[in-house]
Amino acid sequence: xxxxxxxxxxxxxxxxxxxxxxxxxxxxxxxxxxxxxxxxxxxxxxxxxxxxxxxxxxxxxxxxxxxxxxxxxxxxxxxxxxxxxxxxxxxxxxxxxxxxxxxxxxxxxxxxxxxxxxxxxxxxxxxxxxxxxxxxxxxxxxxxxxxxxxxxxxxxxxxxxxxxxxxxxxxxxxxxxxxxxxxxxxxxxxxxxxxxxxxxxxxxxxxxxxxxxxxxxxxxxxxxxxxxxxxxxxxxxxxxxxxxxxxxxxxxxxxxxxxxxxxxxxxxxxxxxxxxxxxxxxxxxxxxxxxxxxxxxxxxxxxxxxxxxxxxxxxxxxxxxxxxxxxxxxxxxxxxxxxxxxxxxxxxxxxxxxxxxxxxxxxxxxxxxxxxxxxxxxxxxxxxxxxxxxxxxxxxxxxxxxxxxxxxxxxxxxxxxxxxxxxxxxxxxxxxxxxxxxxxxxxxxxxxxxxxxxxxxxxxxxxxxxxxxxxxxxxxxxxxxxxxxxxxxxxxxxxxxxxxxxxxxxxxxxxxxxxxxxxxxxxxxxxxxx
Amino acid sequence: xxxxxxxxxxxxxxxxxxxxxxxxxxxxxxxxxxxxxxxxxxxxxxxxxxxxxxxxxxxxxxxxxxxxxxxxxxxxxxxxxxxxxxxxxxxxxxxxxxxxxxxxxxxxxxxxxxxxxxxxxxxxxxxxxxxxxxxxxxxxxxxxxxxxxxxxxxxxxxxxxxxxxxxxxxxxxxxxxxxxxxxxxxxxxxxxxxxxxxxxxxxxxxxxxxxxxxxxxxxxxxxxxxxxxxxxxxxxxxxxxxxxxxxxxxxxxxxxxxxxxxxxxxxxxxxxxxxxxxxxxxxxxxxxxxxxxxxxxxxxxxxxxxxxxxxxxxxxxxxxxxxxxxxxxxxxxxxxxxxxxxxxxxxxxxxxxxxxxxxxxxxxxxxxxxxxxxxxxxxxxxxxxxxxxx
Numbered sequence: 001x002x003x004x005x006x007x008x009x010x011x012x013x014x015x016x017x018x019x020x021x022x023x024x025x026x027x028x029x030x031x032x033x034x035x036x037x038x039x040x041x042x043x044x045x046x047x048x049x050x051x052x053x054x055x056x057x058x059x060x061x062x063x064x065x066x067x068x069x070x071x072x073x074x075x076x077x078x079x080x081x082x083x084x085x086x087x088x089x090x091x092x093x094x095x096x097x098x099x100x101x102x103x104x105x106x107x108x109x110x111x112x113x114x115x116x117x118x119x120x121x122x123x124x125x126x127x128x129x130x131x132x133x134x135x136x137x138x139x140x141x142x143x144x145x146x147x148x149x150x151x152x153x154x155x156x157x158x159x160x161x162x163x164x165x166x167x168x169x170x171x172x173x174x175x176x177x178x179x180x181x182x183x184x185x186x187x188x189x190x191x192x193x194x195x196x197x198x199x200x201x202x203x204x205x206x207x208x209x210x211x212x213x214x215x216x217x218x219x220x221x222x223x224x225x226x227x228x229x230x231x232x233x234x235x236x237x238x239x240x241x242x243x244x245x246x247x248x249x250x251x252x253x254x255x256x257x258x259x260x261x262x263x264x265x266x267x268x269x270x271x272x273x274x275x276x277x278x279x280x281x282x283x284x285x286x287x288x289x290x291x292x293x294x295x296x297x298x299x300x301x302x303x304x305x306x307x308x309x310x311x312x313x314x315x316x317x318x319x320x321x322x323x324x325x326x327x328x329x330x331x332x333x334x335x336x337x338x339x340x341x342x343x344x345x346x347x348x349x350x351x352x353x354x355x356x357x358x359x360x361x362x363x364x365x366x367x368x369x370x371x372x373x374x375x376x377x378x379x380x381x382x383x384x385x386x387x388x389x390x391x392x393x394x395x396x397x398x399x400x401x402x403x404x405x406x407x408x409x410x411x412x413x414x415x416x417x418x419x420x421x422x423x424x425x426x427x428x429x430x431x432x433x434x435x436x437x438x439x440x441x442x443x444x445x446x447x448x449x450x451x452x453x454x455x456x457x458x459x460x461x462x463x464x465x466x467x468x469x470x471x472x473x474x475x476x477x478x479x480x481x482x483x484x485x486x487x488x489x490x491x492x493x494x495x496x497x498x499x500x501x502x503x504x505x506x507x508x509x510x511x512x513x514x515x516x517x518x519x520x521x522x523x524x525x526x527x528x529x530x
Numbered sequence: 531x532x533x534x535x536x537x538x539x540x541x542x543x544x545x546x547x548x549x550x551x552x553x554x555x556x557x558x559x560x561x562x563x564x565x566x567x568x569x570x571x572x573x574x575x576x577x578x579x580x581x582x583x584x585x586x587x588x589x590x591x592x593x594x595x596x597x598x599x600x601x602x603x604x605x606x607x608x609x610x611x612x613x614x615x616x617x618x619x620x621x622x623x624x625x626x627x628x629x630x631x632x633x634x635x636x637x638x639x640x641x642x643x644x645x646x647x648x649x650x651x652x653x654x655x656x657x658x659x660x661x662x663x664x665x666x667x668x669x670x671x672x673x674x675x676x677x678x679x680x681x682x683x684x685x686x687x688x689x690x691x692x693x694x695x696x697x698x699x700x701x702x703x704x705x706x707x708x709x710x711x712x713x714x715x716x717x718x719x720x721x722x723x724x725x726x727x728x729x730x731x732x733x734x735x736x737x738x739x740x741x742x743x744x745x746x747x748x749x750x751x752x753x754x755x756x757x758x759x760x761x762x763x764x765x766x767x768x769x770x771x772x773x774x775x776x777x778x779x780x781x782x783x784x785x786x787x788x789x790x791x792x793x794x795x796x797x798x799x800x801x802x803x804x805x806x807x808x809x810x811x812x813x814x815x816x817x818x819x820x821x822x823x824x825x826x827x828x829x830x831x832x833x834x835x836x837x838x839x840x841x842x843x844x845x846x847x848x849x850x851x852x853x854x855x856x857x858x859x860x861x862x863x864x865x866x867x868x869x870x871x872x873x874x875x876x877x878x879x880x881x882x883x884x885x886x887x888x889x890x891x892x893x894x895x896x897x898x899x900x901x902x903x904x905x906x907x908x909x910x911x912x913x914x915x916x917x918x919x920x
Contacts, residue, residue, distance in 0.1 A: 267704055267707075267708075269838075324890065327890055328889065328890075332703060332704045333619045333703070333704065333707065334889045334893075335889075336619070336621075336704070336707065337838075337841065337845060337885050337888070337889050338885055338886045338889040338890065340838050340885055341842075341881070341882040341883065341884065341885020341886045342882060342885075342886060343882070344878045344879075344881055344882035344885070345878065345879055345882035345883065345886075347878065348875065348878035348879055348882070349879075351875070351878075352875060464834075465711060465712060465715050465834065468708050468711070468712075469712060472705065472708055503719050503720070503722065503723055506719055507716045507719050507720055510712045510713075510715065510719075511716060513709075513712060514712055514713060514716075517701060517705060517709055518695050518696065518699045519699070
């Protein structure tokens, strides 16, 4: 089929190339493809805009190939490489044999940015509602200009779905906000105030900085106020949530220490390394699931990893207690040095076994993503899961200490060892169990941490100071104190972080604890008074 | 302070206070003299006078290594004063070491002058951060005299303020240790920040001159080594005197029975505070001597691990003796530099095992071991007085 509208250039090009394949009637021509593929960046961007303004069936394929560096040049002919096969960019017809001397089509960052926008624009006409919605938002977030306004107007006219239409209108407003016409800008400024998205605030701020026209400036300010008011609650809750999330991690880390240090008086500097062991146990379970079980089961690996992490750390803890720590009870400073030594050995052992690099622990897919309850508030699912997990572990431990025979023995031994022994409590064995329990809790903390942070040999080092702060602040031997201290430190840390930055917040919290302990050396919950 | 109970107890049985024992036994003086000879004559001669390649030649590497060890030993002595004699375990002495080091480092940075990469009179990292003038806390850094004073003043002042509040509220034992740990950790985070004005992550390095002299010459290296060794020996003899005087005996009383000491009418606060500040000063001096020898100071010197390692040197050597921690610092660091060359992956195993073994099997460290050996050789004769001559 010969193109009816073939321009002179087209004819010349086809003559030059000596094309024998049929030239189609499609809008994306070889000449357009060539303009996309080579030349000055400005010209290529113009070509890109032209292609997107009048898209056809081939456009998406060509742009995708361009984005994935699969577009090749053979002389002046543009080809798409798909594995080993080559096809013509304009027609999609296979090209055999492959011409020699293929050149890569280069993309610079500016072009790549334009290309992303162009692809999003193409998505606007996708048959899938979700894709259209995502495309409208992506265009807004990437920043649109007036060149896309026409495209968006067409999409709005064609759109049936209300939610997508709203998103499109917002994006359209953003496109108009950059218009040269002050009236258009004013309209856009008003429209943008309807947005519930944090990105809009950024956009409004940018526009406000550039805007000269006082009327538009006022409108922009009003819209900015509206957007900020909608977002404020979400942000406040978000800050609270990150604080609670940090608190849940601190609580998990400190709970085990509350037993080994708080109840048993062992300054367990190897606590962090027991957490690391839990994290590596999680890693091993994950690798095992991937290797030997069907992929569908992978999402459930945590069901196995949680007990595995607990048992691995508890076993190591029991061995440490039996071989080293039992000789050091009542000499806290000595336990400090010995456990520090043990922590070095454990760290080096893991380094020898798994290498010094971090290992990759992949979260199950159901823990990815986030919940969006309010505009501007996204709660990551994995953080939510960890909060629930921390509460569950806390409840389990409270039951264990308060209601079971083992818990009774542990309390008895810590309160009065000789009398407990006289009553027939096997104190040495209770010590081992208690230490193993504390270590196992560290393992659970490690399992939780593996879902949000890096897993490496020095995983424990970064938490040990914090964990001691929580236990000391909460009051030794006090579970309620530990919980309150973890919550308080987590929230204070995140609240301060918003004001002075992460490092200064941490320093402020440490200084606060140092001062606090001066005033109340027994922590928040002092039990013993003398 | 001097309300001793000699008169009030009973007039009929006069309490005989033990006479102050000799500062050092004859063997002890001999050892100190020998060490003096080695540090001031033998090592310089073997390094500078004996040509390289000769079997008796001492490599530059060994000189700087020994110089470093002397600084470590000084820290171990400081730790011993506060832990071994006063019973207060500090996990934050790395902070004072680093503070002394930073003060010296600031002076050395200013000595670079305009020879930095950016050819500016400001230190390179400030140019990099686009600072136009020196921050206020660098004001005295171009004077060597002021630097020497600050090397003592800064760690001393920090230790005084911290110690005063901690000891006044009678924070003891493990609580104190954990607070000191938090303190050095907080300081490390602070020094990691670029805004603090201490070079952030990278700290100070690339030193060129000290007192106008090039810092990398063999002569300068030797001077720094001899200075470190002399400081160490001076600190040893000084502490030996101090711990045998009444001050030292009160410190031991604080360690062994603080409440009994208080009932006797002593306030432990000034004693603890004095020992604490003195210990911090020694660490600061050690840091100041250390930095020009290794040519770098950065916030990782304040890491918790470093401070705990100082405690280990003292523990391995033997707490409550003075020669012990020196021996411990040399032994542990000697093993470290040997092992990290031969089999780097084993060093942490050895260090970890050392921690455990010392706490479990050798609570008195090397000094205790030597004492036991000597006692069994002498058939159980009293040798308490020259126990530290080793």
